[in-house]
Each structure stands twice: as C-alpha cells, then as structure tokens.
Amino acid sequence: GAVVSQHPSRVICKSGTSVKIECRSLDFQATTMFWYRQFPKQSLMLMATSNEGSKATYEQGVEKDKFLINHASLTLSTLTVTSAHPEDSSFYICSVSSLGRTGYNEQFFGPGTRLTVL
Amino acid sequence: SQQGEEDPQALSIQEGENATMNCSYKTSINNLQWYRQNSGRGLVHLILIRSNEREKHSGRLRVTLDTSKKSSSLLITASRAADTASYFCATDASGYSTLTFGKGTMLLVSP
Numbered sequence: 065g066a067v068v069s070q071h072p073s074r075v076i077c078k079s080g081t082s083v084k085i086e087c088r089s090l091d092f093q094a095t096t097m098f099w100y101r102q103f104p105k106q107s108l109m110l111m112a113t114s115n116e117g118s119k120a121t122y123e124q125g126v127e128k129d130k131f132l133i134n135h136a137s138l139t140l141s142t143l144t145v146t147s148a149h150p151e152d153s154s155f156y157i158c159s160v161s162s163l164g165r166t167g168y169n170e171q172f173f174g175p176g177t178r179l180t181v182l
Numbered sequence: 183s184q185q186g187e188e189d190p191q192a193l194s195i196q197e198g199e200n201a202t203m204n205c206s207y208k209t210s211i212n213n214l215q216w217y218r219q220n221s222g223r224g225l226v227h228l229i230l231i232r233s234n235e236r237e238k239h240s241g242r243l244r245v246t247l248d249t250s251k252k253s254s255s256l257l258i259t260a261s262r263a264a265d266t267a268s269y270f271c272a273t274d275a276s277g278y279s280t281l282t283f284g285k286g287t288m289l290l291v292s293p
Contacts, residue, residue, distance in 0.1 A: 068224075098280065107270060108225070108283045157224050169274050170215060171281060173224035 066160050067091045070174035077148055078182055084144045085177045087158030093138035094160040098171065099131075102155040114141040114158075148181045155179075187284055188271055194290045201258040203287040205271030206251075212277035214247055216256050219268045219286070228256075228269075261291045 067090040077083050087097055095116045100108040112133050113121040120133035130152075132144040145152050155178055159171040188205050195201055205214070213232045217225040231238045231247045231254065238245045244257040258265055268288050272281040 070224075105288070107285045110280055110282075113280060155222075159225075163278055168230060169213070169278055169281070170227045170230055171225075171272075172227065173217075175224045176222070178222070 066094070066162060066172035068158065068160050068172050068174040070158055070177050072177060073175060074178045074180075076180045076182065079149050080147055082144055082146045083148055083179060084142055085156055085158075085179075087141045087143070087174050089139045089160045092160075094141075095138060096161055096163075097135060097141040098159045098161070099133060099141070099143050100157045100159065102157060102176075104155075108157065111143075116141075145179065148179070150181045153179055153181045188269070188287045190287060191285070192288045192290070194292065195261055197261060197263055197291055197293050199261055199291075201261050201265070201289055201291070203256045203269050203289070205254045205256070205284055207254075207271075207273050207284075208252065209273075209275065211249075211273045211275055212279075213274045214245075214254050215272045215274065215281065216243075216245060216254075217270045217272060217283075219270065221267075225270065258289075261289075263291050263293050265289060266291045 097114040114135040135141040157176040159173045216228045
C-alpha cells in the first residue's frame, strides 16, 4: 500500500494562532487526498477532498475559510487551521486513495496529527 | 449522517477466542471496507469486499457481506493481544467516491 506521512504528529498552540499540517504521499503520486477529523472515541468525519491543482471540495458544515487546504503537488497536501480555538482541538488524519494505482478505492492513512488549542 | 453502524461498540475477549464485529449500512454500495486503528494512530486498511462478493478471507480475518440485509461482519479468529484496536467499516457508494465510516468497535483482547 501507499506510505503516507503527516507532520507534525502533535501540536499545541494558543487560541487565535494558525496551524499548518502537512500530508505527504511518499511512494506514489496522489491527485486526490482526503482530510478527516476525529474526536476521542468517535469515528472519522470527512472534512474535505483535496485535489491537486484545483480547489478542495469541502463537506457540508466545514468552513473552507477556517480550514484552508492546499494541494500544490502530487505528493503534498496541507491543511491550515486558521485562528484556532479550543473547539478545533482534535485528531486530524489525511489519507490517499489507491484508486489511480490499483483500481480499487482503498485509502491509506497518515499517522494523524493531534492538535490541542489552549 | 453515518452510513455504517458497527456493533458492538465495545468487545472484550480473551486471547485465543474469536471476535465478531458487525456493520450495517443504509444505502446501496459498490464495496465495503474494514479498517483498524490503534489508539492515537492512523487507520490501516484490512480488507475490501465488493458488492457482488459474499465472503472474503485474509489470514485470520473473514469478512462476509449480505447486501440484501445491508450488513457485513468481520471475524477475527484466534485473537491475540496485539489485535486490541478499534475497527471501522467504511462504505463506498460507487467505487470511486468518498468513504463513509461507521462509529467503530473497540476490541480489547486480554492475555
């Protein structure tokens, strides 16, 4: 499967600051990446689909001006949480679909980023 | 809304026992997938079963799919302490659409 990395793995920031999370596909070019959010002991909630070279597609209820996504290359997508507040504290996970590689829509996930906003 | 609903929400067993988790969904699918998540980590893909398949095996994993009942089960045989994790089912409506994850089952395997 694909190898996906995320950086940082953990970040603590003050309320009002912006935080950038990187997601990298290390061993194949991904035109599409996904960003999820997960609260403790809950399921994954899809936030947006990141498309290389074009605008991200956001799920209903996700503020695009709050969660900025940039997919500048085939191996890198970034999620920036702007003006973070304590309610943005969560586990953010990215994934890459193997659809373009295997023909099957399996997803390969990064290790996640734990964001804590004080 | 969540597409998949797993049950039980939590399962506690002893090493060597089998663990069965169930997933129900609401709309038609192209395929259903099972993922595993260790605490505080990303998800790992376990197995994909297509809508025209009824059963699939991978090592100690056995997945069944009943499209008439819109349900799937994941069986882990001869469980080990290392199988302790949360398990999620995810549905794919078209084969190239986004995945919708269920709420997950937390499995605890005691030595």
